[in-house]
Amino acid sequence: MAEQTASTKTVKFIITRQDSPDAAAYVEEFELPYRPGMNVISALMEIQRNPKNAKGEKVAPVCWESNCLEEVCGACSMVINGKPRQACAALIDKLEQPIRVQPMRTFPVVRDLIIDRSRMFNALKRVKAWIPIDGTYDLGPGPRMPEKKRQWAYELSKCMTCGVCLEACPNVNDKTDFIGPAAISQVRLFNAHPTGEMNADERLDALMDDGGIEGCGNSQNCVRSCPKGIPLTTSIAEINKQTTKHLFKKWLSV
Amino acid sequence: MNGYSSRKLHSLLGVIPLGLFFIEHALTNFGAFEGGPERFNAGVKLLNDLPLIYVLEWVLIYLPLLYHGIFGLYIAYQAKPNNGRFQYSRNWRYLFQRITGVITFVYIVWHLYETRIQVMLGNVTHEELGGVMHNIMTQPGLFVLYLIGVVSASFHFANGLWSFLVSWGITVGPRAQRVSSYVCMTLFVVVALLFVLSMVAFRRAEFQEATVLLDTVKSVFS
Ligand code: HEM
Numbered sequence: 230m231a232e233q234t235a236s237t238k239t240v241k242f243i244i245t246r247q248d249s250p251d252a253a254a255y256v257e258e259f260e261l262p263y264r265p266g267m268n269v270i271s272a273l274m275e276i277q278r279n280p281k282n283a284k285g286e287k288v289a290p291v292c293w294e295s296n297c298l299e300e301v302c303g304a305c306s307m308v309i310n311g312k313p314r315q316a317c318a319a320l321i322d323k324l325e326q327p328i329r330v331q332p333m334r335t336f337p338v339v340r341d342l343i344i345d346r347s348r349m350f351n352a353l354k355r356v357k358a359w360i361p362i363d364g365t366y367d368l369g370p371g372p373r374m375p376e377k378k379r380q381w382a383y384e385l386s387k388c389m390t391c392g393v394c395l396e397a398c399p400n401v402n403d404k405t406d407f408i409g410p411a412a413i414s415q416v417r418l419f420n421a422h423p424t425g426e427m428n429a430d431e432r433l434d435a436l437m438d439d440g441g442i443e444g445c446g447n448s449q450n451c452v453r454s455c456p457k458g459i460p461l462t463t464s465i466a467e468i469n470k471q472t473t474k475h476l477f478k479k480w481l482s483v
Numbered sequence: 484m485n486g487y488s489s490r491k492l493h494s495l496l497g498v499i500p501l502g503l504f505f506i507e508h509a510l511t512n513f514g515a516f517e518g519g520p521e522r523f524n525a526g527v528k529l530l531n532d533l534p535l536i537y538v539l540e541w542v543l544i545y546l547p548l549l550y551h552g553i554f555g556l557y558i559a560y561q562a563k564p565n566n567g568r569f570q571y572s573r574n575w576r577y578l579f580q581r582i583t584g585v586i587t588f589v590y591i592v593w594h595l596y597e598t599r600i601q602v603m604l605g606n607v608t609h610e611e612l613g614g615v616m617h618n619i620m621t622q623p624g625l626f627v628l629y630l631i632g633v634v635s636a637s638f639h640f641a642n643g644l645w646s647f648l649v650s651w652g653i654t655v656g657p658r659a660q661r662v663s664s665y666v667c668m669t670l671f672v673v674v675a676l677l678f679v680l681s682m683v684a685f686r687r688a689e690f691q692e693a694t695v696l697l698d699t700v701k702s703v704f705s
């Protein structure tokens with residue numbers, strides 16, 4: 230039976246590696262047996278099981294991060310064939326070979342493909358991307374959100390802080406302090422919420438400081454790269470509108 | 484001033500007053516194409532006869548230009564273009580906005596040197612500027628450099644207007660931004676055309692008379 234004979238088809242990988250945060254990067258090639266339905270994560274698992282490079286030398290297995298394996302946690306973002314995306318959703322059958330895999334260098338590289346996305350979580354803290362409802366007594370139910378608004382706000386809530394939009398942005402780099410598209414879109418989400426709206430000005434103030442929304446240069450790569458299809462540029466323009474209004478209100482009230 | 488306010492000011496100055504002046508400049512020059520030297524000189528005179536012209540020039544042109552231009556160079560320096568990886572038209576326009584900004588900077592410095600600074604030094608008078616332009620435009624090499632300068636500046640202005648509308652939250656949704664793209668790119672073509680046509684007009688012989696005069700002035704000085 231032909232199906233049962235081992236396949237001789239292989240998959241070629243060129244992976245950018247780095248042993249520690251300060252070490253120099255280098256590329257290493259790997260050649261793995263092809264299996265139907267495999268994706269970049271399962272290929273990395275295969276390397277982990279049998280860590281040999283294309284020359285047959287035994288090497289340290291390639292490190293990466295992943296959790297959900299279904300494109301909802303954002304942990305496995307890396308640059309695959311030039312595009313930042315989730316490795317767990319990158320099917321080998323749909324990729325051109327050799328497959329080039331690199332870490333998202335906009336973030337500090339911890340090791341191999343593992344990056345440190347702390348700046349994204351700090352950004353969410355900075356803009357207060359939550360709804361403060363804790364108190365010493367029960368505040369009762371908040372105002373209801375109109376269904377129509379809920380529908381578009383839900384789309385914004387899909388953000389998984391994966392960092393792809395920051396990697397795609399030419400204005401997020403070591404020369405700027407731009408907060409990046411994701412947090413701006415979260416401000417729109419929480420400012421749209423009937424309870425969150427009560428703290429809208431605090432979030433706008435956070436974006437009207439150094440490294441805030443003014444860092445956007447309108448390349449609009451983010452909206453085309455977001456794996457969740459979040460309308461990031463609409464969010465940015467909407468927050469531009471809200472900050473402009475907030476600016477004039479502040480001026481006119483002194 | 485924090486990062487936000489200083490960038491907002493940069494953006495505002497690009498349109499008011501610089502963008503408005505740019506349009507005015509295109510129209511005055513086009514007067515050369517439409518009505519020859521008389522029309523052009525009338526335009527120049529009209530502006531120079533404005534009260535407080537010295538103050539107006541500094542407040543409405545030189546200071547905004549210095550602020551927008553120097554800050555703009557810094558913004559351009561901060562960019563890390565990735566057009567190889569992301570070949571989208573918006574991303575190209577992001578890159579061109581920065582490149583044309585730098586070209587515009589160099590071009591404006593040169594253009595000012597040849598016109599206003601020469602007037603300031605007393606080498607030519609306002610009335611002779613038409614002749615100065617005739618001299619430049621009849622030299623093919625300089626004509627090409629001017630062509631690059633005015634086309635770059637026109638793109639920078641029109642595409643800048645597009646991003647201004649986004650930066651101030653005027654065009655928010657994708658449809659509004661798409662319509663604004665068509666309008667601004669049409670504006671780019673129209674303004675560039677106005678400038679190029681006036682450059683062609685300056686090549687005409689009628690502007691030479693002023694040049695003859697200019698040469699006499701120059702020979703007196705040298
Ligand atoms: C003198 C040299 C100049 C340089 C180096 C320069 C540089 C820049 C840069 C880098 C930007 C991009 C800002 C961003 O998108 O984040 C920009 C925006 C802009 N520039 Fe200039 N510029 C110059 C002259 C001018 C002139 C003469 C005009 C007017 C005709 C102008 C009009 C604009 C406009 C309208 C914007 C858009 C503002 C916005 O995005 O909100 N610029 N400039």
Ligand code: SF4
Nearest residue numbers: 388389391392394455
């Ligand atoms: S907005 Fe999209 S690309 Fe950016 S972090 Fe969230 S999910 Fe990732």
Ligand code: FES
Nearest residue numbers: 296298302303317
């Ligand atoms: S592992 Fe969660 S998105 Fe890929």
